[in-house]
Amino acid sequence: MRLRDEKLLPIWEKVQGGERLTLEDGLALYRTPDIIGLGKMAHHVQKVRSGDAVYFVLNQKIEHTNVCVLSCKFCDFAAKKGSARAYEMTTQEILERLTPDIKEVHITGGMPADWPWERYLDIVESIHRHLPDADVKAFTAVEIDFFHKKFKMSIEEVLRQLKAAGVRTMPGGGAEVFSERVRKLLFNQKIGAKGWLEVHKTAHRLGIPTNSTMLYGHVETLEERLVHMIKLREVQDETGGFLTFIPLAFQPGETGIKPSHRYTSAIDDLKTIAISRLMLDNFPHIKAYWVMLTEEVASIALNFGADDMDGTVGGEKIAHDAGALSPMALKKDQIIRIIRDAGKIPVERDVYYNPLRLHADHVIGKIPYLNSIAYHAHLHAPHHKILPVIPRRMGLLSEQGMIDGGLFSVMSFVQQSDQLESLGYGLASRDQVRSVMLFSKEGWRDLEGKRIGIIDDTATSVRLLRILLEKRYNVTAHFERLHSGVNDLSGLDAVLLIGDEALHHQKTGLPGFDLVYDLASEWYEWQKLPFVFAVWAVKKNLSEEMKDELRKALVDSLQKSSEDYWSIASAHARRLKLTKPETVDYLEGFTYCLGEREREAISRFAEMVEELEKAQ
Amino acid sequence: MKLENVYGKARAGGRLTREEGLALLKHGELLDLAESANEVRFRINPDPHVTFVIDTNPNYSNVCTIDCIFCAFYRHPGDEGEYTYSVDHMIAKFKESAAKGATTVLLQGGVNPALPLDYYIEMVERTVKEVPQIHPHFFSTSEVLGMAEVSRLTVPEVLKRLWDAGLRTIPGGGAEILSDRVKKKISSRKGTSADWLSVMREAHRLGYKSTATMMYGHLEQDEDIIEHLEVVRALQDEYHGFTAFVPWSFKPGNTPLEKIIPHYATPTRYLQMIALSRLYLDNVPHIQASWFSEGKKTGQIALHFGADDFGGTLQEENVHAAANFVNTTNTGECIQMIHDAGFVAAQRDTLYRILKTYPPPAEAA
Incomplete structure (x- = not known):
């Protein structure tokens, strides 16, 4: 790194060390x-978090009406009822807009005075029935607040009913800039920071992950932008429910905002993307929303911190009514081309950012947990691109032939043993592991007939849990898959977590679930064998040359990492709420090179899984 | 080959080999390219200036017999919509442009076989005499070759006649990709890469200055781009006649090539071209980024990827417009874009001499 501005040097130190940036750093x-x-x-932070992945979704925007009781100065979309521009779509008209390839339906619109609550629920339910493969992302916090006031229900009740109707996630619009000064100037009828954040926190508590936005480039100051980011970061610390942050460049159009009647500069746009990636150290994704940024800036932003291109966005109107310069919709192949040219993997995703399809060859899967870091901290694989992906999803992608290699969950490795070949390395632990944990309200034997939430990530631990329950403790429980991101855990009797979430909660506790079991310890006490969680494997049909290159790269990275645990720990301890010694201790607790005992453990486990599955 | 070493070599002023250039193009991270290109830019052009020229790009004729499949502008003789303007008509146009502040006219055809050499000579002579505010930047290499054919003179003789009439610079268009493998496919009748180079060589030998252009984003491979940069650099070693290198992307609208290549090259690709050309062309003084050809936002960002010139304000432009690619600016906006990118805006002439600087207003935010 050759920084031309020496003021950036101390900030770069912080970034490398995983330290949090302040408002002054942002300035x-x-x-x-x-x-x-x-x-x-x-881009450094982007690569650590997202590898080479850039996400997009085949989505359709539904703006059910432009009739709105508010009149915000920056909006050219809203119309008064009865005016020539006003429109209101019926549920049928909405369904006719949806094509079968759509994976996300994004619903947001005006706030008319005379729609009944049932009409909104009907839209969500109907879409859900009409396109069961698509997820509904619906209603900004401003609309939720409007429903709360108009229909005299608590915000929580509004969200519960929407979730029951089929809403999966919420868009992040209506945040504007969290500044009372700006709110009074431009949108005094909207809810403001406190109200907006309250709606999102409630959603997160109910297991609805949400997006967040910031509208910039009008009358706000740089400080106000940074305060906005910092407020979001604080809520994210508390709930972990934000999926992505979307800086929205203000579109002047014919809106009533005069003092800065200009489009933002490309430089301001790129800076804002980069700074949000650096400030929002706890956000999984930063979105370059091409509708507002233009296709040009969004393309370039993929090397400036953004790992999310939104999607095809059929049907968008609000930004274009305000003079947005981008085309009305991007074709899928155009998005793929843009992402590839940026040197990234085009990843078609679902509403929770699970990868559905990769549009690239030569991809290595990377388990996005601290436990695999020794394989990746110093990995140099010049012919491959890196996709962070949770173990179960990696197995699914591999089944479709989309992954060349990676640290596979042992279950995927066993199931796909005709296509995969071990490179002799993996992740195993003797006795406790601390990152495959059952958090429970009941002891093992009292879990009979109880509901256990299973984190979406797991392919192996979920089977280990079933083996322990059924074979060791003679107990049968109901498993329920949680979705990625935040979940509503009320009503569950136990929760199985893995990876960094498990590691974090075994330290801090998971409120309401007082009993904590380490599944590796349970296995060890019972079988007197280590437990192998993952195997570093490659496609059998990869060339020998490539296999050698990868094997060498692995050994190299393991070697360098083992000399470097302390600095790795420095960069991750704060995020996981561990001390540095605890972090080093955790990393040193794994067996990486798989020996005789580990191979025996894999066979034993595979046999037990087979018995269990036969019995079912 | 370690890319770090390649960057280090370029930054230190070393000359990149083809293999090194290719490695950067194929494997270089976008911002690593930018970082080094920027450093080289400030070594070669240390001032924090970004230059621009107030200019216009009219066309005296759209009649052309070369049939390039990437072009939407030309018409065959006798086709509907064909036109050829008189010298009088053009001089009147130049006067209008001069009144609006233009200092440069970049004038090109068509390669119209019906026009005699005298037409071109008269165009230059009368411009120099009647519109002295304007620097004539006339006639691409294809037109010069056309003039030689029509007049049965050699290329050096034609260039000498034009020089004597007062022409001092010629535009660098028509190079497309200087790799015959590609040229054969997209413009088989426009001559070989050697034709373009030899006209340029003769011109530079006589004392002309010119730009060099590159049109990418069609049928070329990475190797062809390196070939292009290589031959431009080699010719530049001979006479140092190139003032600037100007890459732009193919615009498919209304062209026969649109069937095969229906889309624009991406902004990322453009930034790679700008940065790579700054690193590879160690002997070309200026790299031009364009607000026009790739969009204002991409153009602005390219100023941080090694470019130090922002091209012209283009009061008139017809060739991209024929491909449905329209983009306009004015002097005020051009200066604003340069300021927003963090540079001092400087108006230049055709020979890249600074006429006037516009420092950015005091920091507002």
């Missing part, structure tokens, strides 16, 4: 003339 970043240095710092 220094906004003021730097070295946008390439800034971009490289953000």
Whole structure:
């Protein structure tokens, strides 16, 4: 890294060490003339978090009406009822807009005075019935607040009913800029920071992950932008429910905002993307929303911290009514081309950011947990791109032939043994592991007939849990898959977590679930064998040359990482709420090179799974 | 080959080999390219200036017999919509442009076989005499070859006649990709890569300055791009006649090639081209980024990828417009874009001499 602005040096130190940036750091970043240095710092964080993945979704925007009781100065979309521009769509008209390939339906619109509550529920339910494969992302916090007031229900009740009707996630619109000064100037009829954040926190508590936005480039100051980011970061610390952050460049159009009647500059757009990636250290994704940023800036932003291109966005109107310069919809192949040219993997995703299809060859899967870091911290695989993906999803992608290699969950490895070949390495633990944990309200033997929530990530641990329950404790429980991101755990009797979430909660506790069991310890006490969670495997049909290259790269990375655990720990301990010694201890607890005992453990486990599955 | 070493070599002023250039193009991270290109840019052009020229790109004729499959502008003789303007008509146009502040006219055809050499000579002479505010930047290599054919003179003789009439610079268009493998497919009748180079060589030998262009994003491979940069650099070693290198992407609208290549090259690709050309062309003084050809936002960002020039304000432009690619600006906006990118805007002439600087207003935010 060759930073031209020396003010960036201390910030770069912090970024590398996983330290959190302050408002002053953010200002220094906004003021730097070295946008390439800034971009490289953000790209570094992007790569650590997202590898080479850039996500997009086949989505359709539904703006059910433009009739709105509010009149915000920056909006050219809203119309008064009865005016020539006003429209209201029936549920049938909405369904006619949807094509079968759609994976996400994004619903947001005006707020008419005379629609009954049932009409909204009907839209969501009907879409759900009409397109069972698609997920509904619906209603901004502003609309939720409107429903709460108009239909005299608590925000929680509004959200519960929407969730029951089929809403999966919520869009992040209506946040504007969290500043009372700006709110009074531009949108005094909207809910403001406190109301917006309250709606999102409630959604997160109910297991509805949400997006977040910031509308910039009008009358706000740089400080106000950074305060906005910091407020989001604080809520994310509390709930973990935000999926992505979307900076929205203000579109001047014919909106009533005069003092800065200009489009934002490309440089401001890129800086804002990069700075949000650096400031929002706890956000999984940063979105370059091409509708607002233009296709040009969104393309380039993929090297400045953004790992999310939104999607095809059929049917968008609000931004275009305000003069957005982008085309009305992007074709899928155009999005794929843009992402590939940026040197990234085009990843078609679902509403929770689970990868459905990869549009690239030569992909290595990376388990996005601390436990696999020794394989990745120093991995140099010049012919491959890296996709962070949870174990169960990696197995699914591999079944479709989309993964060349990676640390496979042992279950996927066993199931796909005709296509996969072990490189002799993996992740095993003797006795406790601390990152495959059952958090329970009941002891093992009292779990009979109880409901256990299973984190979406797991392919192996879920079977280990069933073996322990049924074979060791003679207990049968009901398993319920949780979805990625935040979940509503009320009503469950136990929860199986793996990876960093498990590691974090075994330290801090999971409220309401007082008994904590380490599944590796349970296995060890019972079988007197280590437990192998994952095997580093490659496609059998990969060339020998490539297999050698990868094997060498693995050994190299393991070697360098083992000399470097302390600095790895420094970069991750804060995020996981562990101390550095605890983090080092955790990393040193794994067996990486699989020996005789580990191979025996894999066979034993595979046999037990087979018996169990036969019995069912 | 370690890319770090390649970047280090370029930054230190070393000359990249083809293999090194290709490795950067195929495997270089976008912002690593930018970082080094920017450093080289400030070594070669240390001032924080980004230059622009107030200019216009009219066309005296759209009649052309070369049939390039990437072009939407030309008409055959006798086709509907064909036109050829008189010298009088063009001089009047130049006067209008000069009144609007233009200092440069980049004038090109068509390669119209019906026009005699005298037409071109008169165009230059009368421009120099009657519109002295304007620097004539006339006639691409294809037109010069056309003039030689029509007049049965050699290329050096034609260039000498034009020089004597007062022409001092010629535009660098028509290079497309200087790799015959590609040229054969997209413009088989426009001559070989050697034809373009030899006209340029003769011109530079006589003392002309010119730009060099590259049109990518069609049928070329990475190797062809390196070939292009290589031959431009080699010719530049001979006479140092190139003022600037100007890459732009193919615009498919209304062209026969649209069937095979229906889309624009991506902004990322453009930034790679800008940065790579800055690193590879160690002997070309300026790299031009364009607000026009790739869009204002991409153009602005390219100023951080090694470019130090922002092209012209283009009061008139017809060739991209024929491909449904329209983009306009004015001097005020051009200056604003340069300021927003963090540079001092500087108006230049055709020879890249600075006429006037516009420092950015005091930091507002």
